[in-house]
Amino acid sequence: MPKLRSRSRSRSSTLASGAGYWWYLVPGFVLVMAIIVVPLGQNIYYSFTFYRGIRPPEWVGLQNWQHLMHDDKFWQSFENSIAMIIAMVVVPTLVGLLIASVLFDLVGKKFGGKVASFLRATYYIPQIIPVVVAAIVVGWIARPQDGALNEMLGAVGLDGAQRNWLGDPTWALPTIMAVLIWVQLGYPVVVFMAALQRVDPELYEAAELDGANWWNRFRAITLAVIRPEIFVVTLTCTIAALKVFAPVYALTRGGPGTSTIVPSYYSYSEFFQSQQVGYGATISTALTVVIILVATVFLIAQRRVERQEEQR
Template sequence: MATQVPFVRAQRPKKQREVSAFPDRGGRAAGWWLYLIPGLALLTFVVLIPLVWNVYLSFTEYRGIRPPEWIGLENWVKLIGDEEFWASFRNTIAMIVAMVIVPTVLGLLIAAVLFDIVGRKFGGRTASFLRATYYLPQILPVAVAGIVIGWILRPQNGALNEILGYVGLGDLAHNWLGSPDTALLSIMVVLIWVQLGYPVVIFMAALQRVDPELYEAAELDGAGWWQRFRAITVGMIRPEIFVVTLTCTIAALKVFGPIYVLTRGGPGTSTLVPSYYAYSEFFQSQQVGYGATIATALTILIGIVAVFFLRAQSAAERADREGL
């Protein structure tokens, strides 16, 4: 919240109509739309038309060969009663924990510590080397990650079970991805590993625009590290925190690659997620209509989450501007 910034600014009385930040006199408001033409044109072809198409397919019976046949709400009714669909949504909550909550909180702490303690006391090189290491899993193609992780976690002579054997914990050896009780947890650990570097890099880039004098002033005022972290770090890089939480939440809702390469949703439905479910209906069961229904439902959910985030964000930004 803006109120955590310890320097109180004069409040402007009334909210104004949003106007361009670029005060050219000759320019017309409509002119700004010219800049959106290439972006919007591409968007229309690659996203908007397929989106509408997909919504249409969700009202049809379509197996990919004969033309789609209109069946009204049948798919949607089936969806509401579909146990597998709800199971996949329950797993999505686990994905949000593993891809949003843990990485953002941990990433914030790591970024602050690397920037503020490691960077200042042990040199920027050490800090950037560590940051690069945390970022490594992010540059790993998911196809490759699937090979490596599957191989570490596999039951016979997988690296993890071997390590447990070495340190005398051989009893804990397990078919990590193959048994219903550990599959989801294993996937979550993998996703945290993959995801962590992203907030670390974004937050450290954001910290560069925080004025070091702010920290020094706070230090003089007797603020401890934790207080400075909460009041300055978190307050100043709030735009990036929004960006990271939103993009990670979206990624968690539509996570597909890691599930596809590691478990294919199994065993049973223990790691099934909506987008994998949609994919399997599209391409394995050839139930294109029903697959489109799942995908559309997922899109609607993601859309609602995004609108919620964006409104919160623009409210915060406006509050910031008015506070200036």
């Protein structure tokens, strides 16, 4: 009996002490409510209203959503988002995976870890440059009259001198895609090189003894071990691509025409330029729904892959 009483007292004291720690979560909970939950709720409410930011919102039901379904400019912005996904997810992930493997498996072994770390840092430098600063530099490089890009093309005799890279509807979107590839490449390189630290060197040594070349080791060992990091990089970069705003705002403002417009900038222009707050909220709400669906699909796919590996 004394032992049971002492156990019950220790459990009650533990629960009482644990309950006190919940108060430390209150500031974070208040910030989440104030910064995320409440604005999201207001945004969803405004998507069902006609609101120009001055007079009280007027409830219009599904009128904004019906207009959204037939808005060619909105669908054009999502088509451009596919190009952003290619520039920020597909190319950086594939190239970053290849670069990280080469730096870790070849450069690191031949020249040492310091050389590999230095090269990794150089790839990551564009990530720490402010987007606006990078956009200004790119604007100077792509200037049609005296930009560095046109000067270099003219110097080597290639066609393209005096080309308006950001003002031509044909070249504006590919130019932004090239900039985003340059900016985004360092992120997967750093993540994948950190993930490669988990690979057992004995696996590579055993594969080399069996006669496996670099590509076979990369396909059979590297990809299998760092698959969780590949999912993380792909998911985070996809969300970033769907939300991309600053490069488009700084370089082209969605132009020329609608050639580089994306959903986030379209929502911004409806909010603050056209003063159609209700319709801008509809665009941003639709973008939020798409991001949630994409994240859900990625998580389900990751769980299925993990289950298949466990069954093996």
